[in-house]
Amino acid sequence: xxxxxxxxxxxxxxxxxxxxxxxxxxxxxxxxxxxxxxxxxxxxxxxxxxxxxxxxxxxxxxxxxxxxxxxxxxxxxxxxxxxxxxxxxxxxxxxxxxxxxxxxxxxxxxxxxxxxxxxxxxxxxxxxxxxxxxxxxxxxxxxxxxxxxxxxxxxxxxxxxxxxxxxxxxxxxxxxxxxxxxxxxxxxxxxxxxxxxxxxxxxxxxxxxxxxxxxxxxxxxxxxxxxxxxxxxxx
Amino acid sequence: xxxxxxxxxxxxxxxxxxxxxxxxxxxxxxxxxxxxxxxxxxxxxxxxxxxxxxxxxxxxxxxxxxxxxxxxxxxxxxxxxxxxxxxxxxxxxxxxxxxxxxxxxxxxxxxxxxxxxxxxxxxxxxxxxxxxxxxxxxxxxxxxxxxxxxxxxxxxxxxxxxxxxxxxxxxxxxxxxxxxxxxxxxxxxxxxxxxxxxxxxxxxxxxxxxxxxxxxxxxxxxxxxxxxxxxxxxx
DNA sequence: CCAAGTCGTGACGATTTCGTCACAGGAGAT
DNA sequence: ATCTCCTGTGACGAAATCGTCACGACTTGG
Numbered sequence: 001x002x003x004x005x006x007x008x009x010x011x012x013x014x015x016x017x018x019x020x021x022x023x024x025x026x027x028x029x030x031x032x033x034x035x036x037x038x039x040x041x042x043x044x045x046x047x048x049x050x051x052x053x054x055x056x057x058x059x060x061x062x063x064x065x066x067x068x069x070x071x072x073x074x075x076x077x078x079x080x081x082x083x084x085x086x087x088x089x090x091x092x093x094x095x096x097x098x099x100x101x102x103x104x105x106x107x108x109x110x111x112x113x114x115x116x117x118x119x120x121x122x123x124x125x126x127x128x129x130x131x132x133x134x135x136x137x138x139x140x141x142x143x144x145x146x147x148x149x150x151x152x153x154x155x156x157x158x159x160x161x162x163x164x165x166x167x168x169x170x171x172x173x174x175x176x177x178x179x180x181x182x183x184x185x186x187x188x189x190x191x192x193x194x195x196x197x198x199x200x201x202x203x204x205x206x207x208x209x210x211x212x213x214x215x216x217x218x219x220x221x222x223x224x225x226x227x228x229x230x231x232x233x234x235x
Numbered sequence: 236x237x238x239x240x241x242x243x244x245x246x247x248x249x250x251x252x253x254x255x256x257x258x259x260x261x262x263x264x265x266x267x268x269x270x271x272x273x274x275x276x277x278x279x280x281x282x283x284x285x286x287x288x289x290x291x292x293x294x295x296x297x298x299x300x301x302x303x304x305x306x307x308x309x310x311x312x313x314x315x316x317x318x319x320x321x322x323x324x325x326x327x328x329x330x331x332x333x334x335x336x337x338x339x340x341x342x343x344x345x346x347x348x349x350x351x352x353x354x355x356x357x358x359x360x361x362x363x364x365x366x367x368x369x370x371x372x373x374x375x376x377x378x379x380x381x382x383x384x385x386x387x388x389x390x391x392x393x394x395x396x397x398x399x400x401x402x403x404x405x406x407x408x409x410x411x412x413x414x415x416x417x418x419x420x421x422x423x424x425x426x427x428x429x430x431x432x433x434x435x436x437x438x439x440x441x442x443x444x445x446x447x448x449x450x451x452x453x454x455x456x457x458x459x460x461x462x463x464x465x466x467x468x469x470x
Numbered sequence: 471c472c473a474a475g476t477c478g479t480g481a482c483g484a485t486t487t488c489g490t491c492a493c494a495g496g497a498g499a500t
Numbered sequence: 501a502t503c504t505c506c507t508g509t510g511a512c513g514a515a516a517t518c519g520t521c522a523c524g525a526c527t528t529g530g
Binding site: 192195196198199214216217 | 475476477478479480
């Protein structure tokens with residue numbers, strides 16, 4: 001059952017939306033301001049967010065930007081509620097494709113229609129399990145990697161390895177954990193298999209910025225790309 | 236709330252299906268044989284019909300034909316239940332695009348998935364018989380493919396395969412899913428049938444731009460043609 | 471500086487997966 | 501009935517991918 005986060009400072013409106021969502025069979029979360037919404041979104045990873053743009057304290061628009069800047073919430077589609085003629089123009093500019101907005105006052109039926117449409121687009125087509133780390137975009141369902149929009153062919157094993165590494169960018173993954181999660185090895189095994197695949201991964205990634213760090217005696221660490229746009233040498 | 240008519244002579248199976256439908260929030264009607272089903276369908280105009288093909292008295296297949304011959308029931312999508320290897324071949328011929336079928340034994344989850352998909356297709360889009368992907372135009376009703384206006388002859392199997400592939404352009408369809416949706420295979424089957432038809436499809440499409448991508452170990456992916464013609468974008 | 475441990479690298483064979491082909495059975499058309 | 505087209509299947513080779521090994525380079529600690 002999809003979970004939807006409803007963000008509005010007015011309790012009446014929240015209640016109205018939540019009621020309609022329940023009637024449609026959706027679970028819901030509530031937040032009264034942008035900060036709470038952002039924290040809840042990171043923690044609970046809802047399938048969709050309904051976000052009022054007019055709120056005190058923290059503006060809805062800046063909350064939207066925060067959501068788009070965090071890797072954990074980037075993929076979550078957002079429906080924005082806005083008053084007619086207010087921020088409409090600005091919104092249309094920053095839409096990220098997966099998002100939508102609706103002008104107040106709105107009919108609940110209209111809102112529910114958009115919720116269903118948006119969920120259909122994201123849940124069904126599997127675009128929801130796309131992981132983004134810096135310039136990297138890991139498409140799980142597609143077994144495809146894009147860096148700055150450029151597709152990179154990875155084998156399934158390489159992809160799985162990269163997937164595990166990117167679980168925790170900047171943090172070391174032990175050899176044992178990598179072997180466990182990618183190959184299913186349960187024992188501590190002395191093997192060069194991991195090294196070989198790390199090498200192959202590095203080969204395919206190096207032209208897009210060296211990414212995988214060796215931590216001697218421990219394991220490997222995936223680093224976010226430091227300098228995008230630095231592509232002038234090859235040796 | 237969509238209403239679904241369940242047609243099966245075995246009460247146990249009806250109960251199982253109805254239970255699952257209720258859990259999903261659907262209203263349901265029941266019929267134990269084809270005649271009753273036909274009358275009920277005309278009278279109540281359900282949004283979808285789940286029809287077992289193996290029934291005493293009146294065969295499911297002839298019931299299906301009756302449903303298609305009557306103007307009041309013609310537009311109602313039908314999901315047919317069939318035993319593996321029995322009537323599969325005959326079904327493939329009369330598939331009218333809006334319909335689906337599933338091979339017994341099936342999982343309730345799988346059935347519910349198809350119910351949702353079929354309802355989504357018909358309720359939302361008002362069952363469009365023509366699908367357009369880039370320069371491709373798939374005419375479900377006439378089982379015809381046009382690329383840039385040029386007609387391409389496809390067999391029914393090829394057409395169905397292409398139809399499933401184009402459900403999600405740019406996204407991989409797993410072999411299992413393709414086998415399931417085109418041939419009704421429920422198990423993971425080691426067969427070269429899929430490959431063969433992919434090849435035949437590729438042969439017919441390649442002169443109009445290579446389209447079908449192999450994702451080793453996963454499945455196939457339909458790619459939109461890079462169209463030399465211009466594309467207009469608007470909101 | 472030496473020894474031991476660890477890692478990177480290239481090559482190789484084994485295995486898996488896919489593409490292609492030929493062919494036989496079946497359905498529909500003539 | 502005969503013909504034609506479509507379809508599924510197995511055989512076989514091609515290609516991709518994988519894991520392992522040997523060996524050299526490097527790091528670390530004493």
